[in-house]
Amino acid sequence: MAQVTIEHLGKTFSEGTEAVRDLSLEIGDGELVVLVGPSGCGKTTTLRMVAGLEETTSGTITIGDRVVNHLPPRERDIAMVFQNYALYPHKTVYENLAFPLKLRRLSKPEIDDRVRRSARLLGLEDLLGRKPRQLSGGQRQRVAMGRAIVREPQAFLMDEPLSNLDAKLRTQMRAEIHRLQRELQATTIYVTHDQVEAMTLGDRVALLRKGELQQMATPQELYDKPTNVFVAGFIGSPAMNFVGAELGRRDGHLEVTFGQQSLRLHESEARPGLEAYIGRRCVLGIRPEHLEDAALESGAPADRRFRGKVEVREGLGSEVVVHFQVEAPPTLTEDVRELALDVDAAALADLEREQQLHETVFVGRFGASTKAAEGDAVEVVAEHGALHFFDAESGRRISL
Amino acid sequence: MAAVGARARKPRPSGAERMILGRRLRVEGVLRFAFIGLFLLFLLGPLYWVFVTSIKPVADYQTVPPVWFPDSPTSIHFSAALNDLRGWTGLKNSAIVAGIVTVVSVLVGTAAAYSMARFRTGGKNLAFWVLSQRIMPPIAVVIPIFLIYRELDLIDNRFGLAALYVVFTLPFSIWMMYTYFRQMPVELEEAALVDGCTRWQALWKVAWPLAAPGIVSAAAFAFVFSWTEFLFALVLTSNEAVTVPVVISQFLAFQAAQFGESSALSLCAMVPALFLGFLVQKHLVRGLTLGAVQG
Ligand SMILES: Nc1ncnc2c1ncn2[C@@H]1O[C@H](COP(=O)(O)OP(=O)(O)O)[C@@H](O)[C@H]1O
Ligand SMILES: [Mg+2]
Numbered sequence: 001m002a003q004v005t006i007e008h009l010g011k012t013f014s015e016g017t018e019a020v021r022d023l024s025l026e027i028g029d030g031e032l033v034v035l036v037g038p039s040g041c042g043k044t045t046t047l048r049m050v051a052g053l054e055e056t057t058s059g060t061i062t063i064g065d066r067v068v069n070h071l072p073p074r075e076r077d078i079a080m081v082f083q084n085y086a087l088y089p090h091k092t093v094y095e096n097l098a099f100p101l102k103l104r105r106l107s108k109p110e111i112d113d114r115v116r117r118s119a120r121l122l123g124l125e126d127l128l129g130r131k132p133r134q135l136s137g138g139q140r141q142r143v144a145m146g147r148a149i150v151r152e153p154q155a156f157l158m159d160e161p162l163s164n165l166d167a168k169l170r171t172q173m174r175a176e177i178h179r180l181q182r183e184l185q186a187t188t189i190y191v192t193h194d195q196v197e198a199m200t201l202g203d204r205v206a207l208l209r210k211g212e213l214q215q216m217a218t219p220q221e222l223y224d225k226p227t228n229v230f231v232a233g234f235i236g237s238p239a240m241n242f243v244g245a246e247l248g249r250r251d252g253h254l255e256v257t258f259g260q261q262s263l264r265l266h267e268s269e270a271r272p273g274l275e276a277y278i279g280r281r282c283v284l285g286i287r288p289e290h291l292e293d294a295a296l297e298s299g300a301p302a303d304r305r306f307r308g309k310v311e312v313r314e315g316l317g318s319e320v321v322v323h324f325q326v327e328a329p330p331t332l333t334e335d336v337r338e339l340a341l342d343v344d345a346a347a348l349a350d351l352e353r354e355q356q357l358h359e360t361v362f363v364g365r366f367g368a369s370t371k372a373a374e375g376d377a378v379e380v381v382a383e384h385g386a387l388h389f390f391d392a393e394s395g396r397r398i399s400l
Numbered sequence: 401m402a403a404v405g406a407r408a409r410k411p412r413p414s415g416a417e418r419m420i421l422g423r424r425l426r427v428e429g430v431l432r433f434a435f436i437g438l439f440l441l442f443l444l445g446p447l448y449w450v451f452v453t454s455i456k457p458v459a460d461y462q463t464v465p466p467v468w469f470p471d472s473p474t475s476i477h478f479s480a481a482l483n484d485l486r487g488w489t490g491l492k493n494s495a496i497v498a499g500i501v502t503v504v505s506v507l508v509g510t511a512a513a514y515s516m517a518r519f520r521t522g523g524k525n526l527a528f529w530v531l532s533q534r535i536m537p538p539i540a541v542v543i544p545i546f547l548i549y550r551e552l553d554l555i556d557n558r559f560g561l562a563a564l565y566v567v568f569t570l571p572f573s574i575w576m577m578y579t580y581f582r583q584m585p586v587e588l589e590e591a592a593l594v595d596g597c598t599r600w601q602a603l604w605k606v607a608w609p610l611a612a613p614g615i616v617s618a619a620a621f622a623f624v625f626s627w628t629e630f631l632f633a634l635v636l637t638s639n640e641a642v643t644v645p646v647v648i649s650q651f652l653a654f655q656a657a658q659f660g661e662s663s664a665l666s667l668c669a670m671v672p673a674l675f676l677g678f679l680v681q682k683h684l685v686r687g688l689t690l691g692a693v694q695g
Binding site for chain 1: 585587588590591592593594595596597598601606609610
């Protein structure tokens with residue numbers, strides 16, 4: 001296995017689409033890096049450039065210690081798992097696995113040995129004689145994985161390998177890929193638009209937007225310290241709540257105001273960088289899991305509470321997801337618009353309507369015993385450390 | 401889901417209903433067989449008549465009532481048609497012409513279609529333009545082509561005729577293969593490239609085998625077209641290069657129509673076409689690419 005380095009990579013398609021811009025990533029030996037981002041952000045294009053299926057417009061790609069920019073795919077010694085698996089329909093499972101080895105002129109016994117070893121690793125032993133069309137979705141997925149690992153390549157490239165499976169199978173295969181990757185110590189670039197996959201699989205996660213890297217970090221850091229509104233809104237489900245707010249000072253403490261309501265900042269949230277924003281507009285972000293029904297947290301101080309009106313209540317058994325309206329204008333930055341559009345066009349329309357009404361819909365994940373009912377007023381507590389602040393113009397996290 | 405629910409809710413038929421249902425099924429069955437029978441008669445009747453005519457003595461040709469099967473079948477028409485009346489020459493010419501056309505049309509058609517499907521050669525419109533060449537009625541160009549061929553000294557030349565047939569069959573071959581390559585996921589070839597193929601190997605080891613049904617249909621079309629084409633063969637050949645349809649037509653043009661001989665040669669001409677039909681049927685297995693891609 002080898003390290004993969006991408007430096008200042010750029011791709012502009014002939015008709016002018018700039019799919020990737022100045023992208024630099026380093027994938028360590030044996031590391032699994034996930035490229036994640038909304039559809040159309042350039043993930044597949046990046047992966048295809050690494051594979052050699054797409055020419056680069058600028059930048060360099062290094063696999064191991066070779067610059068591979070001008071090598072054809074077959075000389076790059078990488079394996080790729082395609083979204084639709086791309087199994088050879090006219091070959092049996094055995095032949096599919098043996099194909100890359102045959103092309104490398106390995107001896108018959110060696111091929112047989114390797115095919116059987118990979119098949120065992122993936123539980124495909126009984127399927128070796130079948131054609132791809134006689135396999136279920138999950139089995140095809142395994143064969144596609146098998147065809148990649150049988151090669152023992154320098155690196156694995158996977159383009160949304162689980163997106164064609166149903167939810168249950170996806171979870172199972174996700175764990176399986178995880179296990180295999182650890183077991184083989186395989187340098188892997190994994191592309192997905194599913195942030196749960198990204199968070200669970202990635203040693204590190206690179207989040208892309210419109211061809212540009214937003215942040216590359218461990219899943220935990222991405223969650224705790226998103227660099228901007230876009231990252232904050234993309235990572236986490238349900239997504240972080242955003243509201244237009246203003247910072248101020250009262251009794252020597254920092255305080256954030258949205259609409260008519262204010263929250264006092266906890267020490268863990270009161271970074272010195274915020275001082276510069278006093279009296280200015282900013283974006284306040286709070287994750288749904290950091291909100292709780294005040295009725296369930298009687299000890300919570302009054303200055304960490306705010307009120308809203310319950311719109312929708314979704315009981316999940318273990319918890320209740322409550323959508324509630326707060327009187328304050330939502331933020332409609334470019335980032336927020338794009339995040340909404342990634343859900344669907346209706347989500348953006350909803351946001352625009354809320355903007356007109358000066359109402360923001362928050363989502364909270366409350367304890368299962370909450371009594372919040374649709375139409376009721378509800379008082380909500382923001383946990384310590386829950387408040388994220390972003391610059392209203394640039395959308396960047398206010399740090400330091 | 402909905403369909404399953406609907407089926408489950410449908411009440412089971414009562415006894416009376418079942419009888420009505422049963423009768424309806426019987427009536428349907430009878431009608432179906434009657435229809436198929438008529439269709440077969442329509443299809444095979446003429447073929448049978450060609451067959452009996454080819455073995456009838458001359459006296460039995462046009463009797464009233466007709467002779468359904470001759471008392472003393474004869475094979476003289478076959479030897480006359482094949483040996484004395486240039487039947488063999490026609491068959492040989494047809495085989496050469498059709499063979500050349502099939503090979504060239506498929507090779508050139510596949511290459512052109514692959515390039516159009518994978519590299520967008522000719523942009524968006526070339527593919528349709530190619531197909532549109534088939535829309536023109538051939539008769540419109542008979543005279544100009546005759547004149548051109550006379551200038552080029554290609555009259556009564558097998559290769560000249562084959563070249564013309566390639567021009568006629570190529571649009572179909574290209575179109576057929578184009579749709580095949582278009583519906584074949586690019587990822588298959590890309591997977592092959594990553595797995596270690598060169599471009600040519602990817603074409604040869606992956607794309608070509610998967611396009612086999614398309615190749616077989618295109619080849620069958622080119623062969624059958626060249627085997628049966630009459631108009632241009634009649635105009636452009638006279639002696640050396642005559643093809644089977646032209647030879648057969650000449651039998652009927654003599655003072656006394658030689659029904660036996662023409663039937664005999666027609667039968668001989670049908671054999672390769674029938675044989676091809678069986679071959680093609682076996683290879684025309686659609687949906688070979690099913691399972692390559694999870695949908
Ligand atoms: N072959 C191509 N020609 C032109 N534009 C392309 C091509 N492939 C992708 N694009 C464009 O490049 C952008 C990035 O695409 P892609 O890498 O497929 O995104 P992702 O995989 O993140 O969904 C999109 O705007 C897409 O329309
Ligand atoms: Mg993609």
